[in-house]
Amino acid sequence: MTNKVGQAGTLESCDALVIATIPSEGEGIEIQLDSPSLVSFEKEMRDAITGVLQELNVMCGVLKVQDRGALDCTLRARVETAVRRALAALPEGSERP
Amino acid sequence: MKTGLRRTSLYIPGNNPSMLQNASVYGADCIILDLEDAITVTEKDSARILVRNALRSIRYGTTEVTVRVNALSTHFGQEDFMEIIPMKPDAVRLPKCEAPEDVVQADQLITEIERKNGIEIGSVKIIPMIESALGGINLLDIVRSSRRITGVNYGAEDYTADIGAVRTKEGRELDDIRAKIVVAARIAGVHALDSVFADVNDSDGLFDEAYAARRLGFDGKSVIHPRQIPVVHRAFTPSQKEISFARRVVHAIEEAKQKKSGVIALNGKMIDAPVVTKARKIIALAEAAGYRDEGVLS
Incomplete structure (x- = not known):
């Protein structure tokens, strides 16, 4: 099994840093979420992340999300970018020909 | 409802969530969500997705919302149009226009995307940007090349670099293009929009340049920092x-x-x-x- 990794966003205020690791096979989504808004908005944030993954037909992977007060639209954008970058990336450990 | 004024057009880097969400609070008549020069090649994808989502979710009120896309001659341009046009920005700023064909190509692509997305044809306007000697020579044909055009702008840095002029604070090297922009805009019945003043710490210099632009016939000026907005508004306020x-x-x-x-x-x-x-x-x-x-x- 190989992993493909993509990263997007920053740790600046109002942004989120997302690292998506997508394995070549497997099942299940794991979301590691760190946010100052976790107490109030954890469900909404997880729903947003899951929604983006569904739109991109991603069925398995690990999403590490470090939120710094991002709006819903920013969080979704960063997740989408990280996942798209992962899907377009070469598997971990491989080298470009 | 938009005000129809374009005294100030504030550049907002398309990959800055904080500025994107606050873009309308600074009081500019118009904002330019920038996917072009403000964004490095490696971040074009993230800025495009972020701006698309911002347009979908953030209410900018009476502020006119425009997006500076990448030129269609680059491979980023096509993707920008596909993601941004369905979100119905008020207009796209089209960089590096050198011939009417550049605008016509953009117009046709916007029409195709509007049709596909059930958007009224002609909703998204175009503001061409003149940034080269060739664009300057073809200016009138460019501004008359599409009914979507509501204004015309020029990029001072790119333009002076292309014609081989030395960029100075006084800006005499821009006299020719400024006059051409105003005359072409008047003939086409669109807004003439002046380029940026780069020194954000020189309010007096900014005021003088903006006031001179207004006297020349410009309708507004691009700004790169919120603190430039009240200065330019003052310059564009009649006595x-x-x-x-x-x-x-x-x-x-x-x-x-x-x-x-x-x-x-x-x-x-x-x-x-x-x-x-x-x-x-x-x-x-x-x-x-x-x-x-x-x-x-x-």
Whole structure:
């Protein structure tokens, strides 16, 4: 099994840093979420992340999300970018020909 | 409803969530969400997705929302259009326009995307940017190449680099393109928009340049920092004397209409259409600056 990794966003205020690791096979989504808004908005944030993954037909992977007060639209954008970058990336450990 | 004024167009880097969400609070008439020069090649994808989502979710109120896309001659341009146009920005800023074909190509692509997304054809406007000698020579043909065009802008840095001029604070090297922009904009009936003033710490220099632009006939100026907005607005605010005269012109027009008089005069002088157009524009600028209609000032 190989992993493909993509990263997007920053740790600046109002942004989120997302690292998506997508394995070549497997099942299940794991979301590691760190946010100052976790107490109030954890469900909404997880729903947003899951929604983006569904739109991109991603069925398995690990999403590490470090939120710094991002709006819903920013969080979704960063997740989408990280996942798209992962899907377009070469598997971990491989080298470009 | 948008104000229709474009005294200031504030550049917002398309990959900065904080500025994107606060873009309308700074008070600019127009914002430019930038996917082009402000974004490095490695972040074009993330900025495009972020701006698309911002357009979908953030309410910018009466601020006109434009997006500076990448030129269609680059492979980023096509993707920008596909993601951004369905979100219905008020307009796209089209960089590096050198010939009417550049605008026509963008117009056709926007039409195709509008049709596919059930958007009324013609909703998304175009503001071409002139950034080269060739663009300067073809200016009039460019601004007349599409009914979507509502304004024309130029990029001072790119333009001077292309013609081989030395960029100075005084800006004499831009005299030629500035005059051409204003004349072409007037012929096409669109806004003439001045380029940025790069020194954000020099408010006096900014005011002088903006005031000179207004006297040349420009309708507004691009800004790169929120603190430049009130300075440019001040430069584009008419004087009390101008406002007073404009109100008297409009009053005379209204009076003549009521009397069904075909001849309109003020202080014994004939008022013709250009004077009325100018007067209405001055009143719009004055009201935008906070002047209320206080009737006819003597």
